[in-house]
Amino acid sequence: MRKFGDICKLSDLKVGQKAKILSLNIEKDSLKKHLLDMGLTTKTIVKIKKIAPMGDPIDIELRGYELVLRKCDLNQIEVEVIK
Numbered sequence: 001m002r003k004f005g006d007i008c009k010l011s012d013l014k015v016g017q018k019a020k021i022l023s024l025n026i027e028k029d030s031l032k033k034h035l036l037d038m039g040l041t042t043k044t045i046v047k048i049k050k051i052a053p054m055g056d057p058i059d060i061e062l063r064g065y066e067l068v069l070r071k072c073d074l075n076q077i078e079v080e081v082i083k
Helices: 029-037
Strands: 007-009 018-024 045-051 058-062 065-069 077-081
Touching: 018 029
Parallel strands: none
Antiparallel strands: 007 077, 018 045, 018 077, 045 058, 058 065
């Protein structure tokens, strides 16, 4: 489990952990725009709600709603663990 202040990928977090988004390192412009439109912007606080039994997809909570994304997409988002 990552500790407070660690910098890692969003896909590295465990259920219940919270983090602040630092950057979206996504090369595909359409995917980056889609994630930004869904609220995944820098400084946004996200929480890992659930992880599927095989590890993919991952359910996250942000801005008062839940969003399910593929692990490969979350692997491109750099975060700082806050809790």
